[in-house]
Amino acid sequence: MARINLLPWRAERRKQRQKEFVTMIVMAVLGALVLSGLIVMFYSGQIDGQNKRNNFLKDRIAEVDRQIKEIEELDKKKSKLLARKEVIEQLQSNRSQMVHLFDSLVRTIPDGAVLTAIKQDADTLTLEGRAQSNARVSTYMRNLEGSGWMTSPDLSIIEAKGTDKGLPYEFKLQVKLANPNAPKDEDGDGQPDAPAAGAEAAVAEAAAANAAAPAAAAPAAANAPAGATAPAAIAPVAPAAAPAAAPAAPKPATTPGSVPTPAQAPPETAPAAGNNKGAES
Secondary structure (H helix, E strand, O other): OOOOOOOOHHHHHHHHHHHHHHHHHHHHHHHHHHHHHHHHHHHHHHHHHHHHHHHHHHHHHHHHHHHHHHHHHHHHHHHHHHHHHHHHHHHHHOOOHHHHHHHHHHHHOOOOEEEEEEEEEOOEEEEEEEEOOHHHHHHHHHHHHOOOOEEEEEEEEEEEOOOOOOOOEEEEEEEEEOOOOOOOOOOOOOOOOOOOHHHHHHHHHHHHHHHHHHHHHHHHHHHOOOOOOOOOOOOOOOOOOOOOOOOOOOOOOOOOOOOOOOOOOOOOOOOOHHHHHHHHO
16 A cells, blocks of 8 residues: 655755755854964964064164174274374384484585474475585485485475575475384385395304204214313314424523422323324224
């Protein structure tokens, strides 16, 4: 017998499907919200971490900037101290230069010339004066060139004004200050040249000769016979003339009852080194 369902099952099925659809939508929305929250939390953590790193880097950068400023200040102080040190060293090295300079000015100026003004600008010295003739000025320039403390004389002005009949010529010249005791800088690199290699070789050779002299004297002293004194180091000398024969000693006068004294024998001379070796052999 066939069963016939007269209930509205289609409407109930439709309602069931609607409930399932709403449930799925709600679950999807909740899942999306949860996922969005997790994503937001993750990126928020990343942003917070990056902000912390940025703040740390900013603090380090600020500290490094402060250290850089301190280093710059120290560099400025160092530069000032080095400049002061150079000035002090220059003054120390040129302390006696003025004494030698004025002494050279007195010694180099010839008769018939006088100085009226002296001006110094760094290492350039300007000399103004009067002279009897051009020859006096030329002599003065040659004397300045050979003084050692002043070099490269350059005559700027020489003219005859006639204000002074005894010294009619007025001159003006410039010289470069120099120190003959200072080390030379021939290569122009700003540093004093090292001592010449020849001088160093000569010093080394002399030291080697002095060290070899005692070593050479030791074997001769060992071969000498007992009781004989070791000969001193013999320097090469020119052959001398043979000594003249010594006069015979006068015989002592004898008196009755006195005992004659025997004549003194000549002092024994040490045998030569060659004879000693022959005797030993």
